[in-house]
Amino acid sequence: MKFDDILKDVGEFGKYQKAVYFLLCLPSFATGLFMMHLVFVMETPNYRCRIAEYPEDSYGIQNAEHQRFIDMSIPRESDGSYEKCSFYSYTNRTYLMYNSSALKENFTMGDNATLQRCSEWVYEKSVFQETYTSKHNLVCDDAILVSHSRMIFYLGVLVGDIIFGWSSDRIGRKTTMYVGLLLLIAAAFGVSWAPEIISFTILEFIIGGTNHGSFLCTNVLGQEMVGPSKRRYTGTIQHMFFSIGLVYQTIVYYFSRDWQVSCIVLAASCLMFIPFWWLIPESPRWLISQGRNEEANVILQKMAKVNGTKLSPDVVKNLTIKEQKTGSFKDLLKSRTMCIRAAILCFNWMAVCLMYYGVTFNAGNIGDFYLNFFLMGIVEFPGILATIFLIDRIGRKKLHLLCMMLGGVACLCTIFTVTFARETLRPLTITLAVIGKMASSAAFVCVYIFTVELFPTVIRNVALGGGSCFARVGSMIAPYFVTLGMTIGGSIGEALPLVIFGATSVVAGLMCLYLPETLNQRLPETIEDGINFGRTSNKKTLVVEKNGIDETQRNLVADALENDDL
Structure with missing residues (x-):
C-alpha cells in the first residue's frame, strides 16, 4: 500500500487537513510580505x-x-x-x-x-517620509548599491532554496520551516536598525533565504498532508495567500510612509505564526520515510478521528517509503533533443521571473507608486485562476505561449504610450504593465507544469532545479534594468525596462514553439522516453482516466501547482 492510499482512506482533504492547511497558508502570506519588500524599502524618491x-x-x-x-x-x-x-x-x-x-x-x-x-x-516626501535609500544617501555614485542589495536578496532566495530543501529532508519539514521562520523574524527586526549598507545587505540575504525557504517547506508539508486529487486546489489557495501578503504589504507602507516603521510592523505580523508550532504536525509521510512509523501513526489516527473515518494501526506499522533513484545533470545532456528542450525551458524560467519581478520593481517609475503595486498584487488572482481553468483545456504549450506573448507584447507597447503621449496615456501605460504582471504570474504555473511533464522521471527534479536556478537569475538581474532606466531618465528611461522585459518574454515564448505538447500524453519515465517524447511515432494519446488526464499526470500537475516557484 502506498501512502497516498492511506490518505484516501482517512480522507484526502477532511476537517483535520483543512484546519492544518489553513495554518500552513499563513506562512505563504508572510512570503508575500517580504518577497517584494525591497521595492518599498529601497525606493529612490525624487x-x-x-x-x-x-x-x-x-x-x-x-x-x-x-x-x-x-x-x-x-x-x-x-x-x-x-x-x-x-x-x-x-x-x-x-x-x-x-x-x-x-x-x-x-x-x-x-x-x-x-x-x-x-x-x-x-x-x-510626498510618497515616502523616508526610505533606506534616502536615509543613507544611496544615490548618484552610490545608486548602484541599491541594485546590488536587491540582487543579493534574490541570491539569498537561491541559496535558501538549496539549504532548506536539504534540511527539510533530514531534520523534517516542520522543524526546518520554524527555524526559517524564527530567523526571518529576527532578520526582519534587525534590518530595521541596520546602521550601514553592508549589515543591511547581509540581513536582506538572510531574509531572502529564510523567507522563500520556509515557504517551500510549507508547500511540501501541505502537499504531503493532502490527497493527490485535491492538491491542485490547495496549491492555488496557497498562492492566493502569497498575493494577499503583497496587498497587505502595500497597505502597511501606504499608511506608514516610513521604511523602518513598516519593517517593524511586517516583522511583528509574523509573530502570530509562532504558536502554530503546537498545532501543526510533522509530515507523516516524512516520518515514515525516516522509519518513525509510530509517530506517523499517532498523527494519522488523529486525522482519521477528526475526519470521522477509521484507520487500522497495522497499515502504518510496516509501511516503508523507498527513496526513488534519480538521474544527474549529465543525464540531462545525453541527447541533443533534451539539451535544446532544457535550454528553452531554462530561458523561459528566467524570462518569466525577469518580467514578474522587473515589472514590479518598475512600478514606481510609471505613475502612482502605491496604486500600481496594489494593482500588481491584485491581478495575480485572475491570472492564476484563469490558468488553472484553461491549462487542461487548451494545453500547456498553447497557454504558456499565450501568456508569454500577451505579457511581452503588452510591455513592448509601452514604448508608444510613453514616447508619443507620456502623461496623457499614462493610465494606458500602467494598464499594459499590469497585464504584463498578470501574464507572468500565470506563466509561472505553465512553465512549472511544462517542465514537470516534459522531462523523464529519473531527471525530473534535476530539470526543475535547473529551471528554478535560472528563475532566480531573472530576479537577480531585474533590478539592474530598472536602475538603467532611471539612469537614462526621460521617456526613454521610463519605457526601456518594460521594453527589455517584453522583448525577452516574446523571444522566450516563440522558442516554446519547438517544444511538444504534453497534455494527454504519457509522461516519460526513462531517458529514452524523454528523447523520444513528442516525436510522431511516439505520440500516443492515453486512454484517459478523468478529464483527459491519467492518474500519474494529474498527481504531477497537482504537485507542480502546489510548489510553484515564485
Whole structure:
C-alpha cells in the first residue's frame, strides 16, 4: 500500500487537513510580505543636491526666494528637471547669498561658477517620509548599491532554496520551516536598525533565504498532508495567500510612509505564526520515510478521528517509503533533443521571473507608486485562476505561449504610450504593465507544469532545479534594468525596462514553439522516453482516466501547482 492510499482512506482533504492547511497558508502570506519588500524599502524618491547656504532647504519649493536660490544653485537637465548630483559653486557664494544678489532679475545662472558633485541631498516626501535609500544617501555614485542589495536578496532566495530543501529532508519539514521562520523574524527586526549598507545587505540575504525557504517547506508539508486529487486546489489557495501578503504589504507602507516603521510592523505580523508550532504536525509521510512509523501513526489516527473515518494501526506499522533513484545533470545532456528542450525551458524560467519581478520593481517609475503595486498584487488572482481553468483545456504549450506573448507584447507597447503621449496615456501605460504582471504570474504555473511533464522521471527534479536556478537569475538581474532606466531618465528611461522585459518574454515564448505538447500524453519515465517524447511515432494519446488526464499526470500537475516557484 502506498501512502497516498492511506490518505484516501482517512480522507484526502477532511476537517483535520483543512484546519492544518489553513495554518500552513499563513506562512505563504508572510512570503508575500517580504518577497517584494525591497521595492518599498529601497525606493529612490525624487532628489537634488542640498543648498548648504540655505539652512531650511527642502525638496519642495517654500517660497519665491527659495525658488531663486534653487535656480541659482542647481543646474537643469534638458527636459527642465533639476540635476540630481551636481550644483553650481560660486567664487563668493556666501556673499551672493546673504547680499540678496540671488534675487536680482539680471543675475545669470551659473556665471562665475564651477560645476561640482554634491555630498548631501534633499528628498521629496510626498510618497515616502523616508526610505533606506534616502536615509543613507544611496544615490548618484552610490545608486548602484541599491541594485546590488536587491540582487543579493534574490541570491539569498537561491541559496535558501538549496539549504532548506536539504534540511527539510533530514531534520523534517516542520522543524526546518520554524527555524526559517524564527530567523526571518529576527532578520526582519534587525534590518530595521541596520546602521550601514553592508549589515543591511547581509540581513536582506538572510531574509531572502529564510523567507522563500520556509515557504517551500510549507508547500511540501501541505502537499504531503493532502490527497493527490485535491492538491491542485490547495496549491492555488496557497498562492492566493502569497498575493494577499503583497496587498497587505502595500497597505502597511501606504499608511506608514516610513521604511523602518513598516519593517517593524511586517516583522511583528509574523509573530502570530509562532504558536502554530503546537498545532501543526510533522509530515507523516516524512516520518515514515525516516522509519518513525509510530509517530506517523499517532498523527494519522488523529486525522482519521477528526475526519470521522477509521484507520487500522497495522497499515502504518510496516509501511516503508523507498527513496526513488534519480538521474544527474549529465543525464540531462545525453541527447541533443533534451539539451535544446532544457535550454528553452531554462530561458523561459528566467524570462518569466525577469518580467514578474522587473515589472514590479518598475512600478514606481510609471505613475502612482502605491496604486500600481496594489494593482500588481491584485491581478495575480485572475491570472492564476484563469490558468488553472484553461491549462487542461487548451494545453500547456498553447497557454504558456499565450501568456508569454500577451505579457511581452503588452510591455513592448509601452514604448508608444510613453514616447508619443507620456502623461496623457499614462493610465494606458500602467494598464499594459499590469497585464504584463498578470501574464507572468500565470506563466509561472505553465512553465512549472511544462517542465514537470516534459522531462523523464529519473531527471525530473534535476530539470526543475535547473529551471528554478535560472528563475532566480531573472530576479537577480531585474533590478539592474530598472536602475538603467532611471539612469537614462526621460521617456526613454521610463519605457526601456518594460521594453527589455517584453522583448525577452516574446523571444522566450516563440522558442516554446519547438517544444511538444504534453497534455494527454504519457509522461516519460526513462531517458529514452524523454528523447523520444513528442516525436510522431511516439505520440500516443492515453486512454484517459478523468478529464483527459491519467492518474500519474494529474498527481504531477497537482504537485507542480502546489510548489510553484515564485
